[in-house]
Amino acid sequence: xxxxxxxxxLWLRFWHWANAACFLALLLTGISLHFASIKTPLxxxxxxxxxxxxxxxxxxxxxxxxxxxxxLTGNWRxxxxxxxxxLPRLLKQQMFYGVEIFKxxxxxxxxxxxxxFNPLQQVTYLGVVYGLLPILIVTGLLxxxxxxxxxxxxxxxxxxxxxxxxxxxxLFLSAFLVVHVYMITIGExxxxxxxxxxxxxxxxxxxxxxxxxxxxx
Amino acid sequence: MKxxxxxxxxxxxxxxxxxxxxxxxxxxxxxxxxxxxVEVGKEVKECLRxxxxxxxxxxxxxxxxxxxLHVPLARFSTSNHGELxxxxxxxxxxxxxxxxxxxKAETLYCLDCHDDPKNPKFKDxxxxxVEAEFKKSVHYERHGDKFTCFSCHDPHSFEVAKKKVETAxxxxxxxxxxxxxxxxxxxxxxxxxxxxxxxxEATHEWLPNAQLHWSKVRCVECHTPHDQGNFSHVxxxxxxxxxxxxxxxxxxxxxxxxxxxxxxxxxxxxxGFINAAILNDAYIIGATxxxxxxxxxxxxxxxxxxxxxxxxxxxWITRKRRQK
Numbered sequence: 050x051x052x053x054x055x056x057x058x059l060w061l062r063f064w065h066w067a068n069a070a071c072f073l074a075l076l077l078t079g080i081s082l083h084f085a086s087i088k089t090p091l092x093x094x095x096x097x098x099x100x101x102x103x104x105x106x107x108x109x110x111x112x113x114x115x116x117x118x119x120x121l122t123g124n125w126r127x128x129x130x131x132x133x134x135x136l137p138r139l140l141k142q143q144m145f146y147g148v149e150i151f152k153x154x155x156x157x158x159x160x161x162x163x164x165x166f167n168p169l170q171q172v173t174y175l176g177v178v179y180g181l182l183p184i185l186i187v188t189g190l191l192x193x194x195x196x197x198x199x200x201x202x203x204x205x206x207x208x209x210x211x212x213x214x215x216x217x218x219x220l221f222l223s224a225f226l227v228v229h230v231y232m233i234t235i236g237e238x239x240x241x242x243x244x245x246x247x248x249x250x251x252x253x254x255x256x257x258x259x260x261x262x263x264x265x266x
Numbered sequence: 267m268k269x270x271x272x273x274x275x276x277x278x279x280x281x282x283x284x285x286x287x288x289x290x291x292x293x294x295x296x297x298x299x300x301x302x303x304v305e306v307g308k309e310v311k312e313c314l315r316x317x318x319x320x321x322x323x324x325x326x327x328x329x330x331x332x333x334x335l336h337v338p339l340a341r342f343s344t345s346n347h348g349e350l351x352x353x354x355x356x357x358x359x360x361x362x363x364x365x366x367x368x369x370k371a372e373t374l375y376c377l378d379c380h381d382d383p384k385n386p387k388f389k390d391x392x393x394x395x396v397e398a399e400f401k402k403s404v405h406y407e408r409h410g411d412k413f414t415c416f417s418c419h420d421p422h423s424f425e426v427a428k429k430k431v432e433t434a435x436x437x438x439x440x441x442x443x444x445x446x447x448x449x450x451x452x453x454x455x456x457x458x459x460x461x462x463x464x465x466x467e468a469t470h471e472w473l474p475n476a477q478l479h480w481s482k483v484r485c486v487e488c489h490t491p492h493d494q495g496n497f498s499h500v501x502x503x504x505x506x507x508x509x510x511x512x513x514x515x516x517x518x519x520x521x522x523x524x525x526x527x528x529x530x531x532x533x534x535x536x537x538g539f540i541n542a543a544i545l546n547d548a549y550i551i552g553a554t555x556x557x558x559x560x561x562x563x564x565x566x567x568x569x570x571x572x573x574x575x576x577x578x579x580x581x582w583i584t585r586k587r588r589q590k
């Protein structure tokens with residue numbers, strides 16, 4: 050028998066997929082703009098620039114909506130690590146991904162309504178949503194409105210450090226995307242995580258003994 | 267190139283200045299930042315007793331147009347010609363006041379001096395080639411001898427780009443030359459009577475962030491051919507102007523051989539950070555690439571892909587054990 054838990058509400062799924070679409074568009078057009086070339090253009094420059102601007106502004110709006118809905122629904126708590134037991138829990142999760150998973154062990158922190166993310170996801174998503182994304186958005190907006198950028202930062206023309214920051218954050222988030230997409234396959238089945246992000250329902254086989262947090266800490 | 271006529275007819279305000287009401291000092295604008303200001307000599311000061319007056323001018327009886335005779339000391343003393351005395355160029359008949367008719371009919375031709383084979387400092391500027399290029403320009407094609415060097419380059423204020431420290435100052439000077447006619451219905455009408463001055467915002471509607479472009483690059487970057495590896499005086503028709511963004515927005519940006527040419531002293535192939543330092547006044551999307559950052563990005567993305575691949579491979583190898 051399968052237990053079904055409704056974990057991802059509609060607004061969060063909408064945000065997730067809209068954000069994913071924006072991010073993918075930004076990534077492809079960003080690569081095309083950064084590595085712009087006459088001989089081997091990936092996407093025509095004007096098109097890449099327009100799409101990057103539209104997708105960037107859309108992602109900024111989506112981020113504001115996420116922060117707002119997180120605050121209103123209490124979903125922000127999902128991002129908060131349990132500080133007292135954070136390190137041993139993080140270590141256990143890393144051990145699972147690095148070693149135990151190859152032995153067929155169960156996920157150490159099964160999803161519950163109260164705690165959808167494992168400790169590694171919590172700290173990663175916290176950093177991504179409340180750390181990297183706002184920096185990416187602010188630097189991106191400064192590209193759109195360079196008159197608000199400082200004239201000089203550390204003696205360099207103001208836009209250059211902003212551009213480097215934007216590029217680096219984009220790079221880190223792209224690396225995150227690669228791992229994030231792979232993590233889809235580390236659910237109960239290959240596609241169960243993907244299915245959950247579409248339907249909102251997390252499915253789990255009852256036959257497996259459910260481990261509690263106490264067992265792991 | 268035909269000589270440029272200055273057919274003066276009536277000096278309007280010259281007499282006033284002869285009364286000595288204008289006090290001149292070569293240091294009066296010292297506060298304006300330019301380290302290459304030249305202290306003008308006694309002969310120049312004598313001329314500027316009249317010609318430094320902002321209102322000095324006359325109405326040409328033949329054309330009815332106002333002719334401005336003002337020579338701003340502050341700009342003249344920093345200009346390329348700041349070291350010269352007025353009579354180096356303005357010769358016969360200028361030693362009497364008001365100047366004689368003969369003097370007023372003088373014609374000036376830049377290459378009389380600038381093509382002097384005995385003067386090595388002009389060699390690099392290829393003035394003969396510049397003249398040949400100019401004759402292919404839309405300005406010469408449309409307006410012939412009516413359009414001269416002086417139509418763009420004011421000999422009393424022009425500074426060669428490499429004298430300027432800030433790129434922004436080069437851009438400002440060079441774009442002001444274009445705007446001087448292309449944003450002035452009066453100046454535009456002096457050159458052509460066929461049309462009213464076109465609306466630059468409308469003709470550049472296709473250009474993203476047009477205002478930003480105008481403040482950061484020169485009009486001539488797009489409005490001259492860029493396949494000659496150097497700055498050209500062949501000003502193109504708008505239909506022929508560059509519209510391909512990637513010509514500037516790429517690693518081998520043409521701006522490095524035009525706008526930033528005189529600053530590029532180090533090989534860009536080896537020096538990403540130096541490249542950035544060279545261009546530190548203006549970040550250019552796609553052009554201000556940094557090799558270290560590019561390597562870092564390939565490294566990080568490669569590491570992420572590698573970890574994912576290795577992990578997936580491990581899961582595939584152990585799949586049977588896990589199914590038990």
